[in-house]
Amino acid sequence: MNLIRTTLLTGALIYGLIFIVELIRGHILLQAIIGVILILGLAALPFSKEEHLLHNGEMVAVWTCILLFGLYAILKSGGLV
Numbered sequence: 001m002n003l004i005r006t007t008l009l010t011g012a013l014i015y016g017l018i019f020i021v022e023l024i025r026g027h028i029l030l031q032a033i034i035g036v037i038l039i040l041g042l043a044a045l046p047f048s049k050e051e052h053l054l055h056n057g058e059m060v061a062v063w064t065c066i067l068l069f070g071l072y073a074i075l076k077s078g079g080l081v
Contacts, residue, residue, distance in 0.1 A: 008042075012039045012040070013043075016040070019035040019036045019039065020036065045058075045061075
């Protein structure tokens with residue numbers, strides 16, 4: 001579990017830096033702010049001591065990815081993306 005936490009924290013820091021650079025440049029202001037908040041929330045999840053909260057967070061993350069992938073597939077097949 002320690003390697004997973006370290007990897008997730010490293011990835012969150014990298015993505016956080018990318019969002020902060022975009023925030024400073026002002027290209028995607030609102031998306032950068034939302035991205036930083038989401039990345040910080042997801043990176044903090046494995047450090048929770050409560051197993052139920054961790055399980056719920058993992059399920060939300062997994063289903064969000066599945067639904068967003070499905071939405072992308074629908075939009076791609078319709079020619080909108």
